[in-house]
Amino acid sequence: MPQYHITFAGREQDRVPVECADLPAARNQAIQRLGAYLASHPGFAEEGHWRVTVEDDVGRAVATVIVATVTPRPVGPET
Numbered sequence: 001m002p003q004y005h006i007t008f009a010g011r012e013q014d015r016v017p018v019e020c021a022d023l024p025a026a027r028n029q030a031i032q033r034l035g036a037y038l039a040s041h042p043g044f045a046e047e048g049h050w051r052v053t054v055e056d057d058v059g060r061a062v063a064t065v066i067v068a069t070v071t072p073r074p075v076g077p078e079t
Contacts, residue, residue: 002057006030008037009051026054027063034067 001019004026008014016033020026030052038050049068056062 002026004029004057004062005055005059006033007053007055008034009053015055023054023062027065030054030063030065034065 001021003017003019004023006016006018006026006029018026018029020029034050034052049066052065053061054063054065
């Protein structure tokens with residue numbers, strides 16, 4: 001089974017190896033890990049955006065998952 005590495009931006013020292021059947025499975029694993037992290041660190045969501053990189057077994061970035069928190073603009077009369 002291929003090995004991939006999942007890395008949160010700014011936490012490169014915490015690069016996590018995972019074995020997945022293919023790239024879509026590795027990308028899903030990255031999304032699940034990000035979701036679990038945000039669930040256990042809710043204050044982290046205030047930082048605005050996160051990038052998780054999936055690398056293949058030789059260190060090439062093969063997918064990037066980007067999640068952003070956007071504050072909606074107030075809705076009101078046009079000026």
